[in-house]
Amino acid sequence: xxxxxxxxxxxxxxxxxxxxxxxxxxxxxxxxxxxxxxxxxxxxxxxxxxxxxxxxxxxxxxxxxxxxxxxxxxxxxxxxxxxxxxxxxxxxxxxxxxxxxxxxxxxxxxxxxxxxxxxxxxxxxxxxxxxxxxxxxxxxxxxx
Amino acid sequence: xxxxxxxxxxxxxxxxxxxxxxxxxxxxxxxxxxxxxxxxxxxxxxxxxxxxxxxxxxxxxxxxxxxxxxxxxxxxxxxxxxxxxxxxxxxxxxxxxxxxxxxxxxxxxxxxxxxxxxxxxxxxxxxxxxxxxxxxxxxxxxxxxxxxxxxxxxxxxxxxxxxxxxxxxxxxxxxxxxxxxxxxxxxxxxxxxxxxxxxxxxxxxxxxxxxxxxxxxxxxxxxxxxxxxxxxxxxxxxxxxxxxxxxxxxxxxxxxxxxxxxxxxxxxxxxxxxxxxxxxxxxxxxxxxxxxxxxxxxxxxxxxxxxxxxxxxxxxxxxxxxxxxxxxxxxxxxxxxxxxxxxxxxxxxxxxxxxxxxxxxxxxxxxxxxxxxxxxxxxxxxxxxxxxxxxxxxxxxxxxxxxxxxxxxxxx
Numbered sequence: 001x002x003x004x005x006x007x008x009x010x011x012x013x014x015x016x017x018x019x020x021x022x023x024x025x026x027x028x029x030x031x032x033x034x035x036x037x038x039x040x041x042x043x044x045x046x047x048x049x050x051x052x053x054x055x056x057x058x059x060x061x062x063x064x065x066x067x068x069x070x071x072x073x074x075x076x077x078x079x080x081x082x083x084x085x086x087x088x089x090x091x092x093x094x095x096x097x098x099x100x101x102x103x104x105x106x107x108x109x110x111x112x113x114x115x116x117x118x119x120x121x122x123x124x125x126x127x128x129x130x131x132x133x134x135x136x137x138x139x140x141x142x143x144x
Numbered sequence: 145x146x147x148x149x150x151x152x153x154x155x156x157x158x159x160x161x162x163x164x165x166x167x168x169x170x171x172x173x174x175x176x177x178x179x180x181x182x183x184x185x186x187x188x189x190x191x192x193x194x195x196x197x198x199x200x201x202x203x204x205x206x207x208x209x210x211x212x213x214x215x216x217x218x219x220x221x222x223x224x225x226x227x228x229x230x231x232x233x234x235x236x237x238x239x240x241x242x243x244x245x246x247x248x249x250x251x252x253x254x255x256x257x258x259x260x261x262x263x264x265x266x267x268x269x270x271x272x273x274x275x276x277x278x279x280x281x282x283x284x285x286x287x288x289x290x291x292x293x294x295x296x297x298x299x300x301x302x303x304x305x306x307x308x309x310x311x312x313x314x315x316x317x318x319x320x321x322x323x324x325x326x327x328x329x330x331x332x333x334x335x336x337x338x339x340x341x342x343x344x345x346x347x348x349x350x351x352x353x354x355x356x357x358x359x360x361x362x363x364x365x366x367x368x369x370x371x372x373x374x375x376x377x378x379x380x381x382x383x384x385x386x387x388x389x390x391x392x393x394x395x396x397x398x399x400x401x402x403x404x405x406x407x408x409x410x411x412x413x414x415x416x417x418x419x420x421x422x423x424x425x426x427x428x429x430x431x432x433x434x435x436x437x438x439x440x441x442x443x444x445x446x447x448x449x450x451x452x453x454x455x456x457x458x459x460x461x462x463x464x465x466x467x468x469x470x471x472x473x474x475x476x477x478x479x480x481x482x483x484x485x486x487x488x489x490x491x492x493x494x495x496x497x498x499x500x501x502x503x504x505x506x507x508x509x510x511x512x513x514x515x516x517x518x519x520x521x522x523x524x525x526x527x528x529x530x531x532x533x534x535x536x537x538x539x540x541x542x543x544x545x546x547x548x549x550x551x552x553x554x555x556x
Contacts, residue, residue: 001499005549005550005551005552006545006549006550007550008542008545008549008550010416018319023343034260042479048536048538050538053538053542055537055545055549056365057537058547060548063348065449066431069158069431069434069435070431070434070435071428072184072186072187072431073187073200073203074184074185074202074203074204074205084343087308088200089200091187091190091195091196092461093186093458093459093460093461094461094466094507094510095431096429096472096509096511096512097459097468097507097508097509097511098410098457098459098468099295099431099457099460099511099514099516100509100511100512100517101511101512101514101515102511102512102537102548102549103508103511103512103535103537104201105511106508107507107508109467111464134400142551144551144552
């Protein structure tokens with residue numbers, strides 16, 4: 001299965017992937033609308049910055065996903081290798097936040113549910129917005 | 145192959161999924177003493193508090209049994225395990241080649257003087273138990289909860305959403321002693337008390353009258369509804385009576401096999417191995433139950449699998465304040481706290497490893513800490529200052545990042 005991979009040698013820490021991700025999943029249709037009026041949609045990808053090292057982190061869609069196995073409601077599930085969350089069934093207990101070894105489950109702005117990368121399958125973006133938007137090719141969608 | 149599973153919660157469902165990964169044909173029969181499609185037990189407090197609908201109580205989709213070709217015997221109790229059959233309460237015998245005991249636990253009710261005089265007394269364990277409470281509770285009902293642990297305080301939170309007047313009494317001198325230390329307990333206690341829930345510690349009930357409790361500290365608490373949430377005990381009787389080894393819970397090996405041939409056990413009824421302390425204990429946690437069940441199912445279907453790296457861990461919130469805790473608190477401590485902002489963080493180190501943590505308030509990315517405990521990643525391999533700052537992938541060496549995030553293997 002194709003997954004999103006990052007190459008930390010090429011990451012510029014521009015954070016564009018975070019903006020593209022947040023906008024794509026906001027349902028607003030465009031970057032401008034997504035961030036209009038001080039709204040702060042939350043990205044499901046996170047750029048970590050260090051001294052000379054930067055990289056983006058997002059869901060690894062693990063083969064043995066601790067988040068899905070631990071989910072107390074059944075809101076998290078795997079379909080065709082992609083892990084997604086049915087937010088209508090999430091109660092915001094954060095068991096998945098406790099379980100994810102990469103810190104890739106994010107908490108919604110009002111803390112009521114969790115959100116996560118689903119490879120942009122639900123938002124009709126066509127391909128992952130972070131991959132499409134990365135100006136330096138540091139984030140790729142590949143079979144490895 | 146004939147599989148029988150006793151129980152219908154997380155461990156049982158894990159068992160079904162584990163079996164069906166490799167065996168699509170074998171007959172699976174679930175025996176449950178409840179009348180419901182598999183539901184999530186931890187959601188009962190959310191349901192009582194009006195946060196989860198009936199429809200969202202179910203742990204798996206309504207087609208789960210059909211899709212997995214599982215026959216379910218509802219409202220049936222397994223009474224006896226024999227060599228290759230289970231006897232049910234209607235006298236029927238179910239033959240099995242492989243059996244999974246996923247019987248969970250039951251509320252523990254300590255002997256308390258006068259308890260038998262209390263008509264409106266409840267436990268907090270099943271959907272039926274909270275349905276019974278919901279029928280009785282009204283706005284400003286006086287509710288007394290015995291037990292300030294995870295179950296008692298989750299019950300209190302639900303009743304708070306129903307505008308009940310709540311008093312929680314516990315023998316211990318602090319709340320949530322199983323998961324919080326003294327300082328974190330104080331922050332949570334204040335948070336809950338600020339919402340109007342009364343907490344009385346270092347006290348127990350000397351004697352009950354039908355609608356009041358006289359406490360050992362001299363106070364008397366009147367109530368309309370009593371909830372006993374002191375603790376739980378594993379349901380081990382079936383295995384014990386069949387001659388299987390039982391200590392604090394059912395003993396299994398790391399394939400979840402009991403000491404009885406072809407009989408597996410998983411979930412809250414079993415003893416787990418806590419790898420953070422290298423000791424055996426009951427880990428009554430839903431993720432643990434599901435994963436044990438899944439491992440049991442794989443082995444029952446002939447695919448060897450081992451359950452390892454279990455630790456105590458809890459992600460839970462009370463009255464809107466979140467906590468995530470994991471591992472053991474025995475070791476060298478690093479703490480950061482800001483009680484005014486309800487923020488608390490404790491990291492515990494021992495033997496060159498992260499052994500445990502408490503995060504309150506800001507719990508983001510806690511799983512990175514959990515992975516360090518479970519995988520026993522040496523502190524020598526991480527940037528300790530970054531570790532203390534917050535959970536982040538940056539604290540690991542490049543090799544782990546390139547492997548985990550880049551999908552490649554490199555030499556450091």
